[in-house]
Amino acid sequence: MLQGWVIVLASFLYLGVLFGIAWYADHRADHGRSLIANPVVYALSLGVYCTTWTFYGSVGRAAANGIGFLPIYLGPTLLFALAGFILYRMIRVAKSNRITSIADLVASRYGKSQLLGGLVTVIAVVGVIPYIALQLKAVSNSFTILSSYPDIVMPASAGAVPLFQDSALYVAMILAAFTILFGTRHLDATERHEGMVAAIAVESIVKLVAFLAVGAFVVWGLHGGVADIFARAAEVPEVARRLTRADTSAAYGSWGTLIFLSLFAALLLPRQFQIAVVENVDVKHLNRAVWMFPLYLFLINLFVLPVALAGLLHFPAGTVDADTFVLTLPMAHQQEGLALFVFIGGLSAATGMVIVETIALSTMVCNDLVMPLLLRLRWLGLAEKADLSGLLLEIRRWAIAVILGLGYLYFRVAGEAYALVSIGLISFAAVAQFAPVVIGGLFWKGGTRDGAVAGLVAGFVLWAYTLLLPSFAKSGWLPEGFIAHGLFGIELLRPQQLLGLTGLDEITHCLVWSLLANLGAYVGVSLLRVPNAREARQASLFVGGTDLAGHTAWGGSAGVADLLPLAARFLGRERAEEGFLRHARSRSLKSVDELPGDARLANFAETLLAGAIGSASARAMVASVVSEEPLGLDEVMNILDEASQVRAYSRELEQKSQELTRATAELRQANERLRELDRMKDDFISTVTHELRTPLTSIRAFSEMLHEDPKIDLAQRTRFLAIIVSETVRLSRLINQILDLAKLESGRAEWTVAAVDVGEVIREAADSLTALFAEKRVALDMDDLHPGLTVMADRDRLMQVMVNLLSNALKFVPADSGRVRVGAEGTASEVRVRVWDNGPGIHAADHEVIFDKFRQGSGGTDVLTDKPQGTGLGLPISRQIIEYFHGRLWVESTSGAGACFVFTLPRQAGDNNKLATAERESQRGGPAAGAALSDSGGKHNGVRGGSQ
Amino acid sequence: MIRTRLVAQRLAFLFLLGCLFFNYPLLSVFNQGGSLFGMPPLYAWLMASWLVLIALLALVVERKHD
Amino acid sequence: MSHRILVVDDEPNIVISLEFLLKKEGYVVAVAGDGEAALQQAGQFLPDLVLLDVMMPKKSGFEVCETLRANPALAGVKIVMLTARGRETEVTKGLALGADAYITKPFSTKELVARIKALLG
Known part of the structure; x- marks a missing residue:
């Protein structure tokens, strides 16, 4: 005895179990151990495609026109064969662009248009409401029938039942509450509902097993197998016509249309998009679904035709609604348990569909319709609110309630006029309107927002005119004449023979017109202009590739x-x-x-x-x-921002390359200087060699001759020996001066800095050379030397310079008539010393050359010209010394008019660092340094004295 | 893997094959009275070709080595 | 008949030593202190051999050597270059310009005499 309360209790128990499964799956997901991250669960959850339409309606459809129920399942099979091209791409695009619904997808693809998002939402809600009504009708009918057990009583027309005695109303309310519990417990940014998916997968199993159970019972329990049913059916002419189809082009066209329609529905229905795309955990799961979901469809359809035929054979024509055969056949054979199981299976199919569909729709309504509007209402101040999640959940709950309310309303208004499948097809035709903008959006870059809006509006209007409004008319809510005579009585506007198109069933007729208008408007309007920047960018994200995120x-x-x-x-x-x-x-x-x-x-x-x-x-x-x-502006701003970085970077690069060029030039210069120095060193060594070898040559030659020939007379012998001695002296002097210069140049010379009276040094130097001057009979005049011409310097070194300059002058003035004059003067900052002579003078070109090593003034530029006197090192050494004390030494002269050597010394030499450093070093030098230097000190003195 | 071009193309081929199986004119060949394995020829053909198609789909996507 | 030798050097002491040395060996010796004087002397003195210092004022030994070789009147003259610079390049240059021998300073008097004897041999 199946009491009403038993059915209700079983139903609530079943829903409770479902809720438990969902709760457990959510719990697992929260702990990172997802229950649904499994390709089989994914494939099973796709079974949400099979609703009460399939569970009850297919048999009804089959009872009406045989195999005609099948295209609805062949279409999705073909869709999954195209998975690699369409679904795979759609999932990748959705994941990389964080797309959460079909409305979101369309809005995003055409430049993130809110208008499009809202439009798709409205179409989806309006289009899917008949489909929800279908579920309510199926559940309430099956409840009514089952609760009359053991009698088989067809439910009264819904419109005839008072509102509060209508079980469909309670079904709607219970489903609304259940869905709200399921789908809006918390908010997930990705709009994913793990618990829901797990429950849906379980429901898929339940409804499949229930249907297979009925099928097996009918085929093997009531008959002797499938062949037996077909054989019996063939015997009854009234039933036999269901075994073949009308062999007309219209029938084949209608068949093909349904395959095509269901292919799109399996992709574009909000619940299908939700499960296949949004709830997809891993795109790889698609692999398994490619064959497993079609297999599921195959299995659930396996017994449809046999059950339908069995129902037709069992019940007298017209007594029992074919849509209820699945339930009434077991009831007629007193299979209470099976009947209850079937009811639960049907409930399963209905709840699965309603839950997923309304959750998907409520997400769309909330995100793409209500929130954009609310955010525009500035007086609500929503844009400033930090946390809107509570509000969002509230909107969704209301959306679910309203959608189910609308479904119930449609059921009350139009539900009786159609069989289950026909109601579902109205929804299929509605969502098919998304096909051009979605498929086109994935493969064609040229689509624009305007084109998408135009296509959707055109398609939706024609769908409503040719399919939705007639369904109201047939239910008496619109005048019957609307269908028979067209709008305003214009024959061409008859909704189901638009422009006189006849010979098609109403679905095909609707699709032909609506999709023609839709596609035409979409492509035509899109081609009116090139996509703008936003559209083009989104197009490249959707069409160009699938992994461009980031x-x-x-x-x-x-x-x-x-x-x-x-x-x-x-x-x-x-x-x-x-x-x-x-x-x-x-x-x-x-x-x-x-x-x-x-x-x-x-x-x-x-x-x-x-x-x-x-x-x-x-x-x-x-x-x-x-x-x-x-x-667009956004992109330009972004790129400007980046470009400024690039510019800064390139400026930096340019700067670096300039620095590099400069450094290279410096290096080249340094290298040239090094080469020059190297050449100078070679020249110097070569010159030194020559200078050393010349006296050695004389010394060796004379020594050998004296050594080998003892018979050389005394006068000769004495002369030769004198030459040897003088050459030896010359050699020693040369060596000492070279060493001295090397020391000066390397900065290792010993300096004793103290206050020195320049006048005193001049007098002393002149005194030491008196004999030489007298010998050559050259006059040495001295200006009055003011006392107090003191400088900070090394007295001995200064003496060396003075002697050198005086002996130089003496060297170049003619004997007897030669004159040399010395003068000194002081300013506040420096002391200036002059040495004049009336010698041959020096060419202006040689004024600097004479300070080079081994070069002596002569008029020529050749090295070591006019060499008899001097080593050619006196002036370079003198200049080194003067410059050490930050003074200057130069010559003022014109050829033939005598020469004047001038040097200056700063009064306060103490302010220069070099000197201070040298002093410190000499103090720190210690005994070893002192010894080494003093070792050559004696020779210095010797050299200085003899430095001509 | 669906992402490999060859698999996607094989699947697309099966799509075309399915379109052929499930539509006119092949359908009209079986759309007649009589019996095939105890079933109406149209029903037998559709269920059989459907099952074959599913098997081929499984074969294409589940094949480990390529 | 004794050979005639022209000694050319700008170092008076070297000239003195060479003049004494060669006279003692029995040669007829003339001297010059620079390149120009050397060319002048060579024209008049017509030496059989010239001892020529390379580095001299006014005209270098190389120039003198070149000019001497260009003079047909002095076709057979032997030229011995003397240099205090021991560079390979200078030796090569001297020989290329037609010098018969190249001797670096300081030299061994015995060796010098031997070379001269060999050349005039």
Whole structure:
């Protein structure tokens, strides 16, 4: 005895179990151990496609026209054969763009248009409401029938039942409460509902097993197998006609249309999109679903025709609604348990559909319709609110309630006029209107927002006119004449024979017109203008590739021919080609040449380059070859921002390269200077060698002659010996001066700095040379020397300079008539000493040359001209000494008019660091340094004295 | 893997094959009276070809080595 | 008949030593202190051999050597270059310009005499 309360209790128990499963799955998900991350669960959850339409309606459809129920399942089978092209891409696009519904997808694809999002939502809600009504009708009917057990009583027309005695109302309310519990417990940014998916997968199993149980009972319990049923059916002419189809082109056209329609429905119905795309955990799960979901459809349809035929054979024609055969056949054979199980299966099919559909719709209503409107109402101040999640959940709950309310309303208004399947097909036709904008949006870059709006509006209006309004008319809510005579009585506007098109069933008729208008408007309006920047960018995200998330997408494109040489410029040919080949392989292409010149390639090239030259430069480089389409303000601002970084970077690069050029020039200069120094060193050594060898030659020659020939007379012998002695002296002096100079130049000379009276030094130097001057009979005049011409210097070194200058002058003035004059004067800052002579003077060109080593003034530029006197080192040494004390030594002279050597010394030599450092070093030098220096000190004195 | 081009193309081929199986004119060949394995020829054909198609789909996507 | 030798050097002490040495060996010796004087002397003195210092004022030994070789009147004259600079390049240059021998300073008097004897032999 199946009391009403038993059925109700069983129903609530079942819903309770479902809720428990959902709760457990959510709990697992919260702990990171997802129950639904499994390809089988994914494939099973896709079974939400099979609603009460399938569970009860297919048999009804089959009872009416045989195999005609089947296209609805062949379509999805074909859709999954296209998974690699459509579903796979859709999932990738949805994941990378965080798309949460079909409305979101369309809005996002056409430039994130709120208008489109709202439009799709309205179409989806209006289109799907008949479908929800279908579920309510099926559940309430099955409840009514089952509760009359053991009698088989068809339920009264819904309109005839008072509102509060209508079980459909309670079904709607219970389903609304259940859905709210399921889907709006908390908010998930990804709009994913793990618990719901787990429950749906379980429901898929329940309804399949229930249906297979009925099928097995009917086929083997009531008959002797499938062949038996078909054989019996063939005997009854009234039933036998269901075994074949009308062999007309219209019938085949209608058949094909349904396959086509269901293919799109399985993709575009809000609940299908929710399960297949939004709830997809891993795109790889699609692999299993490709065959498992079609197999599910196959199994659930396996017994449809046999059950339908059995029902027709069992019940007298017209007594029992064929939509209820699944339930009434077991009841008629007193199978209470099976009947209850069937009811639960039907409940399963209905709840699954209603839960997922209304959750998906409520998400759309909330995100794409209500929230944009609320956010526009500034007086609500929502935009400033930090946490809107509570409000969002509230909106969704109300949306669920309202949608189910509308479904119930449709059921009351139009539900009786149609069989289950026909009601469902109205919804299928509605969502098919999304096909052009969705499929077109995934494969065609040219679609614009305006085109999408135009297509959707055109398709929706025609759908409503040719399918929805007639359903109201047939239920008496609109005048019957509307269908028979057209709007305003215009025959051409008859909704189901529009423009006189006849011979098609109403679904095909609706699809022909609505999709024609839809596609035409979408493509036609899109082609009115080129996509703007936002549309173009989104188009490249959707059409161009599937894994562009995180990149700044390239608006334009460039081919391998451009990008490969660019990469090769920075990475080298080999590495660039290797990288491109890898990229080609990752896109399942055999060679680099097959790579399409799309945004993905540009992104790849950018990434490849970024590794080598930094991301900003890489973008700039790729930009130089990618032909970018015009961009909107946002993009321009972004790129300006990046471009300024690039500019800064390139400025830096330029600066660096300038610095490099400068450094290179400096290095080249230094190198030249080094080479010059090297050459000078070689010359110096060569000259020194020559200077040393010359006296040695005389010494050796004379010594050998004296040694080998003892008979040389005394006068000769004495003369030779004198030459040897003088050459030896010359050699020693030379060596000492070379050493002295080397010491001065290397800064290792010993300095004893003290206050020195320059006048005193001059007098002393002159005194020491008196004999030489007298010998050559040259006059040495001295100006009055003011006392107090003191400088900070090394007295001995200063003496060395003075002696050198005086002996130099003496050397070049003629004997007897020669004159040399010395003067000194002081200013506040320096002391100036002059040595005049009336010698031959010095060419202006030689004024500096004479201070070079081994060069002596003569008039020629050749080295060591006019050499008889001096070593050629006196003046260089003197200049070193004067410059050490920060003074200057130079010559003022014109050829033939005598010469004047001048040197200056600063009064306060103490202010220069070099001196102070030298002093410190000499003090710190210690005994060893002192000894080494004093060792040569004696020789210095000797040299100085004899320095001509 | 669906992402490999070859698999996607094989699936697309099966799509075309399915379109052929499930539509006119092949359908009209079986759309007649009589019996095939105890079933009406149209029903037998559709269920059988459907099952074959599902098997082929499984074969294409589940094949480990390629 | 004794050979005639022209000694050319700008170092008076070297000239003195060479003049004494060669006279003692029995040669007829003339001297010059620079390149110009050397060319003048060579024209008049017509030496069989010239001892020529390379580095001299007014005209270098190389120039003198070149000019001497260009003079047909002095076709058979032997030229011995003397240099205090021991560079390979100078030796090569001297020989290329037609010098018969190249002797670096300081030299061994015995060796010098031997070389001269060999050349005039």
